[in-house]
Amino acid sequence: MKNKNIFVLVLFGIFIGLQFFSPEKIDHGTNTPNLMNVPQDVNTILRTSCFDCHSSETHLRWYDKITPANFLVNSHIKEGREALDFSKWNTWPKAQRISTMYYSMNKILSGEMPIPSYSAVHSSAKLDDKQIEILKKYVLSLSPRKPAENLQLQSAEQQYNLWIKGELKKSAVKPSPNGLNYIPDYRNWKAVSTTDRFDNGTMRIIFGNDIAVKAIRNKNTNPWPDGTVFAKTAWKQLIKQDGSISTGEFLQVEFMVKDAEKYKKTKGWGWGRWKGNDLKPYGETHDFDNECIECHKPMTNRDYVFTSPLYLISQLTKIKKQ
Ligand code: HEC
Ligand code: HEC
Known part of the structure; x- marks a missing residue:
């Protein structure tokens, strides 16, 4: 012890x-x-x-x-x-x-x-x-791709429907500084491609007019025939609660209009960009389109067009339904 x-x-x-x-x-x-x-x-x-x-x-x-x-x-x-x-x-x-x-x-x-x-x-x-x-x-x-609020989705849906019906802008839209006119009809064209930019939260839909779609069908796309028009729209992305993505605020629409003779000086295409809901023409001077051409240059031997058409993306069905 x-x-x-x-x-x-x-x-x-x-x-x-x-x-x-x-x-x-x-x-x-x-x-x-x-x-x-x-x-x-x-x-x-x-x-x-x-x-x-x-x-x-x-x-x-x-x-x-x-x-x-x-x-x-x-x-x-x-x-x-x-x-x-x-x-x-x-x-x-x-x-x-x-x-x-x-x-x-x-x-x-x-x-x-x-x-x-x-x-x-x-x-x-x-x-x-x-x-x-x-x-x-x-x-x-904290994820940059966070789901949108219901209210945000509703107003985006509303805006999209207005856009589809062409009511976003009723008054005349001014032409681009290089003289190219705005083409309201593009909303009825076929969506030929969509790109989803995760990095900057935008979604793009590219539309082609009938001549473009026919050229795609006939594999007659290099060069694209005169009369071909592409419209590229950019939207903000909204993520729904279930993780699916839909279009948010409308950002801009860009056009490329093919006419080898008329637009000889600008690689055979007329270029134009209209920004925001009020479709304000982009560019200060008539040769603003050098900026477009500069960036599309890597596609020189594909007639300056990036998009290789990709059919039946979900957006196409979505647009068709409207
Ligand atoms: C008793 C002390 C203690 C507590 C309490 C503690 N940690 Fe740590 N933590 C450490 C030590 C020591 C290290 C470094 C050695 C290691 O990585 O194991 C560390 C490392 C870490 C690292 C890695 C940092 C790096 O750059 O490698 C993270 C992240 C971390 N802790 C988060 C937390 C969080 C979140 C909590 C609370 C939920 C917490 N810790 C609670 C002691 C502690
Ligand atoms: C920073 C580079 C860049 C600039 C500047 C640029 N584009 Fe593009 N453009 C692209 C890329 C890349 C694509 C392919 C689709 C995508 O990734 O969004 C594209 C696609 C397009 C398309 C759809 C047809 C195709 O080539 O796929 C049109 C129409 C278009 N751009 C018009 C314009 C107009 C008009 C301008 C100038 C106001 C312009 N772009 C400026 C990079 C650019």
């Missing part, structure tokens, strides 16, 4: 002695403000579960301050802050904030964060399903 008491006493002595050794001091006290533009509930979760190691603000429990636990805790904090310091959030560019949130979400879902040995002792840092749901929802909302 006596031996055991001495043993405990010695252990206690060592423990007391250990308290004279402590790890290098780190600043625990600097308050970390709420993360800018992040919802309050998300802020609260990150503060409770992550800020101890990933911010300038650390709330140590009494048991964290006891040697040897403090060595472990300090090294976690030091490494954690080095890897990710949320107190610098407000200075990060938007892209960095988004990628940090994605990365954090991954670390949480894989069970790596918060560090399990830490949350085993600090139960308040543990994340429950509800908290994980809140974080997930937030991180998904």
Whole structure:
């Protein structure tokens, strides 16, 4: 019995002695403000579960301050802050904030964060399903391709229907600075192709008139016959809740009108662009179309046309139904 008491006493002595050794001091006290533009509930979760190691603000429990636990805790904090310091959030560019949130979400879902040995002792840092749901929802909302609100979809649908019926602009549309006239009829042409630009959130539909469609059918497209017209419309993209994409705000329409003789100076095509709902002609001077030609140049040996016609895309059926 006596031996055991001495043993405990010695252990206690060592423990007391250990308290004279402590790890290098780190600043625990600097308050970390709420993360800018992040919802309050998300802020609260990150503060409770992550800020101890990933911010300038650390709330140590009494048991964290006891040697040897403090060595472990300090090294976690030091490494954690080095890897990710949320107190610098407000200075990060938007892209960095988004990628940090994605990365954090991954670390949480894989069970790596918060560090399990830490949350085993600090139960308040543990994340429950509800908290994980809140974080997930937030991180998904950061995606640049986020679902549109119903109201937005409704007004886009309305605008699209007006556009189909040609009512978007009733008054006369001014010609392009190079003299090319606007062709309202293109809405009734066939959609020959569509491109979906994920990078800038636009959707383009390219229409061809009857001559273009016939040329496609007869594989008579290089060069395109005189009278061929292409219209390229650009819309903002809207993502529906189910992930499907539809047209949003109307941005612009561009035309290429083929006449080898008449438009000899501009590679056999008349070029024009009309922007926005009021169809304002684009370009300051009559030779603004050099800009179009410059960019279409890679297609020189395909008569300056990018589009290789692609039939029966979903847009075609959508337009036909109207
Ligand atoms: C007990 C301290 C501690 C807690 C609490 C903690 N982490 Fe960490 N975290 C670390 C350490 C240490 C590292 C660096 C070593 C590593 O990657 O495992 C790290 C690394 C990370 C990284 C990787 C950073 C990089 O660039 O490699 C992310 C992201 C991360 N933590 C997110 C979180 C999130 C989100 C939480 C809260 C849900 C959290 N952590 C909670 C200690 C902690
Ligand atoms: C920055 C480069 C660029 C410029 C500038 C440009 N285009 Fe295009 N254009 C393209 C690309 C690429 C396509 C193929 C479809 C797509 O990716 O949207 C295209 C397609 C078109 C089409 C459909 C026929 C085809 O070639 O596929 C028309 C019509 C058109 N452009 C008209 C114009 C007009 C008019 C201008 C000048 C006001 C212009 N473009 C300026 C890059 C450009």
